Amino acid sequence: MPNGQLRFAIYDRNGQLEPATPAILGDAGKPGKCMWCHESALQILRTSTHRVPGHISPEAFTNEMKSANLRLRNYQNGLNTEVHFYDKFEHVHQEKIYIAFMEPSARRLSWEWGLPLKKVEELVKYLQPHTHHEFPEMGQLYDREQIWHLAPFRTAKTPASVREPSPDEPNFCCFILGNSNAVQPNKL
Secondary structure (H helix, E strand, O other): OOOOOOOOEEEEOOOEEOOOOOHHHOOOOOHHHHHHOOOOOOOOOOOOOOOOOOOHHHHHHHHHHHHHHHHHHHHHHHOOOOOOOOOOHHHHHHHHHHHHOOOOOHHHHHHHOOHHHHHHHHHHOHHHHHOOOOHHHHEEEHHHHHHHHHHOOOOOOOOOOOOOOOOOOOHHHHHHHHOOOOOOOOHO
């Protein structure tokens, strides 16, 4: 994209947008899960791969990805943006921003809902908080799905996970088709 980040989408065998990879086809999950590894680079092959007649060889694919990554890196380094793709701290910081939304603390909810912290603590006192397995320093957190009904206003329901399929997936086809400025699926 113009900001140097890669665009992600998942399609079914008929070329239709899918909200997530069906579990039977692999554990890739949703585009949000892909972003954690593919945020700033195209991935090369990590395991031994057999040649498939009529398709690009593993060696040619690896060389193409290395060349594409060099072009991408040069483009990203030339941007005047707040995102510093070469800084691994930026990646961790982005993860924490995402976690702070999807798994907010009472303090985050106080800010978000415009309520005093004591009022939020009263609202969530019967819920079971948790500590994030990678970032325990973020303190006691609540799942977004767990607190959605407590908010003092109604918003669109968010999926239970940005990485794994959940029952409340937004229909991105509507967003794309309803917005003439959006990139059409066949042009991603």
